[in-house]
Amino acid sequence: MTAIDKKSVIQELERIAVYLEIKGENAFRVSAYRKAAQALEQDERSLAELEDPSVLNGVGKGTAGIIDDLVKTGSTELLDQLKAEIPEGLIPLLKLPGLGGKKIGKLYQELNITSAADLKKACEEKQVRDLSGFGAKTEEKIYQELEDMGKRPERLPVSAVLPAVADLNSALDAIEEVDRFELAGSFRRGRETVKDLDYIISTEYPGEVGERLLSMEKVSAVISSGKTKISLELQYDDVIVPVDFRMVQDESFATILHHFTGSKDHNVLMRQRAKNNGEKISEYGVEIEATGEMLHFASEAEFFSHFDLPWIPPEVRNGTTELEEAETYVDLVSINDIQADLHMHTTWSDGAQSIEEMVEACRNRGYSFMAITDHGKFLKVANGLSDERLQRQHEEIRQLRTAYDDFDVFTGIEMDILPDGTLDYADDVLKNIDFVIASIHSSFNQDENTIMARLETACNHPQVAMIAHPTGRLIEKRPGYRVDVDRLIQKAYETGTILEINANPNRLDLSAAWAEKAQAAGVKIAVNTDAHRYEMLDHMELGVKTARRAKLKKENVVNTWTAAQLKAWLTSTDE
Numbered sequence: 045m046t047a048i049d050k051k052s053v054i055q056e057l058e059r060i061a062v063y064l065e066i067k068g069e070n071a072f073r074v075s076a077y078r079k080a081a082q083a084l085e086q087d088e089r090s091l092a093e094l095e096d097p098s099v100l101n102g103v104g105k106g107t108a109g110i111i112d113d114l115v116k117t118g119s120t121e122l123l124d125q126l127k128a129e130i131p132e133g134l135i136p137l138l139k140l141p142g143l144g145g146k147k148i149g150k151l152y153q154e155l156n157i158t159s160a161a162d163l164k165k166a167c168e169e170k171q172v173r174d175l176s177g178f179g180a181k182t183e184e185k186i187y188q189e190l191e192d193m194g195k196r197p198e199r200l201p202v203s204a205v206l207p208a209v210a211d212l213n214s215a216l217d218a219i220e221e222v223d224r225f226e227l228a229g230s231f232r233r234g235r236e237t238v239k240d241l242d243y244i245i246s247t248e249y250p251g252e253v254g255e256r257l258l259s260m261e262k263v264s265a266v267i268s269s270g271k272t273k274i275s276l277e278l279q280y281d282d283v284i285v286p287v288d289f290r291m292v293q294d295e296s297f298a299t300i301l302h303h304f305t306g307s308k309d310h311n312v313l314m315r316q317r318a319k320n321n322g323e324k325i326s327e328y329g330v331e332i333e334a335t336g337e338m339l340h341f342a343s344e345a346e347f348f349s350h351f352d353l354p355w356i357p358p359e360v361r362n363g364t365t366e367l368e369e370a371e372t373y374v375d376l377v378s379i380n381d382i383q384a385d386l387h388m389h390t391t392w393s394d395g396a397q398s399i400e401e402m403v404e405a406c407r408n409r410g411y412s413f414m415a416i417t418d419h420g421k422f423l424k425v426a427n428g429l430s431d432e433r434l435q436r437q438h439e440e441i442r443q444l445r446t447a448y449d450d451f452d453v454f455t456g457i458e459m460d461i462l463p464d465g466t467l468d469y470a471d472d473v474l475k476n477i478d479f480v481i482a483s484i485h486s487s488f489n490q491d492e493n494t495i496m497a498r499l500e501t502a503c504n505h506p507q508v509a510m511i512a513h514p515t516g517r518l519i520e521k522r523p524g525y526r527v528d529v530d531r532l533i534q535k536a537y538e539t540g541t542i543l544e545i546n547a548n549p550n551r552l553d554l555s556a557a558w559a560e561k562a563q564a565a566g567v568k569i570a571v572n573t574d575a576h577r578y579e580m581l582d583h584m585e586l587g588v589k590t591a592r593r594a595k596l597k598k599e600n601v602v603n604t605w606t607a608a609q610l611k612a613w614l615t616s617t618d619e
């Protein structure tokens with residue numbers, strides 16, 4: 045066993061290089077650590093297999109010792125020293141686009157800048173432009189970015205609240221006085237961004253539960269603290285996550301959960317329906333207006349049933365047509381239907397785990413098959429697979445899968461569609477691969493026709509099974525490339541190409557609205573995590589929420605099928 049995984053060792057080496065740059069160490073010493081990181085990345089062996097890192101080209105004795113420390117203890121004295129020496133306030137500046145170790149080193153050495161505030165002041169005083177390698181334009185850009193950094197975003201992408209959700213769920217699990225709890229609000233409805241988290245807690249002891257919540261480690265502010273309602277802010281690095289807690293008696297749990305799941309517009313529809321029955325929905329139950337009697341429900345399903353409705357999935361509670369369509373949601377895709385994850389990376393390219401590790405993790409999730417889809421050779425920064433390495437990897441996968449009679453591992457590749465519209469591998473290489481993904485990672489600035497030509501070339505290729513993250517957007521960060529999604533959907537339908545819902549919470553691409561259109565056009569969808577490490581396999585749940593928002597039926601989501609069904613379908617759509 046090693047203390048940390050290979051990818052983390054590589055990242056720590058890169059971190060050492062950056063910190064040395066900030067300190068102003070000579071370029072030779074800095075590059076020793078960068079070279080070591082590269083050598084480790086390009087070597088195919090796992091940490092366990094690589095007994096002596098100094099055998100690697102580009103890794104000297106000293107660096108090898110550092111790698112050893114990292115592998116065995118997860119840390120190393122050099123890094124600890126550097127962390128202690130470098131002013132803490134400089135570290136967040138590394139996040140500003142265009143500011144690396146070298147530039148921050150200059151600011152620190154020459155202008156004595158140690159924090160964002162210092163840097164802002166230096167920009168205002170026009171000192172930064174005179175440093176070599178900066179200039180007036182750079183100075184203005186840095187100033188603008190510093191301004192934006194200080195602003196608090198109104199809505200947070202789901203990815204930003206996941207650490208808080210994980211901590212809160214385990215904290216609430218551990219509090220004995222909590223009988224049951226659920227995360228309601230926009231998060232439960234699977235929205236891409238949230239303003240805050242809304243927890244509903246059933247307890248007989250709200251005082252005790254409240255005390256526990258207030259004493260949680262990450263609490264940075266108490267907005268309000270009443271007997272049954274508490275509003276807190278939790279801080280994770282520079283992200284502040286507002287959280288509302290409502291503590292209720294168990295008899296009101298279902299109605300209050302429904303109320304705070306929303307959406308507001310959905311609640312309006314439900315109240316309207318109650319009113320027509322001579323009833324009134326409150327947070328605490330349903331009141332029969334004629335008698336004043338208050339009805340309670342053991343579950344949301346019973347609550348809906350009282351209104352002659354089947355349980356309506358939170359993801360479709362948007363206050364439009366969900367009451368009329370309620371009966372049609374029975375075959376909506378659900379997390380329990382998922383049989384496979386068809387997009388993920390391993391140490392062969394830029395993932396943190398080996399093939400075997402990812403296979404075991406997927407089997408343990410109860411899947412019946414999967415695809416290993418590392419990056420292709422075009423993506424050099426991600427250590428993409430040359431033709432020769434691809435053959436060897438696939439040989440290894442074919443060997444490995446003979447060990448299982450209840451589980452199938454597809455050979456695969458995430459192949460780039462190159463800027464000039466060609467594909468990264470020749471036909472005779474592609475024809476031997478079970479699951480070929482095509483995707484765009486470069487030249488996002490091209491005009492729409494050029495982008496569409498790239499995507500259509502991929503769809504037209506008989507071996508391309510799926511287009512991954514079809515729009516390239518990152519939620520709240522970048523819009524993606526210029527893709528005419530309607531046209532892509534049409535093309536995907538004509539060519540039998542699967543479109544992906546990439547479950548990475550920064551992507552959720554296709555979005556629910558596009559995925560709904562894709563289904564309507566007869567296109568098949570795959571919900572995949574694109575995992576680069578174990579934990580990211582958990583994102584499947586967020587991808588499925590997006591699919592449910594899109595009202596995708598199980599039959600249209602190919603990773604609910606069996607391996608044999610998918611293989612047969614892929615063959616039938618080859619041209």
Ligand code: DGT
Nearest residue numbers: 229230237238239240303304305306307308311312
């Ligand atoms: P957000 O903005 O991402 O936090 O979205 P939500 O839906 O989580 O909104 P939030 O936290 O303000 O409130 C949670 C739910 O509580 C909301 O979806 C519906 C319910 N709710 C809150 N205020 C109202 C209201 O004024 N009228 C109705 N009908 N429902 C409300």
Ligand code: CA
Nearest residue numbers: 229230240241
């Ligand atoms: Ca909320």
Ligand code: CA
Nearest residue numbers: 240241242288
């Ligand atoms: Ca709220």
Ligand code: ZN
Nearest residue numbers: 387388458574
């Ligand atoms: Zn990928």
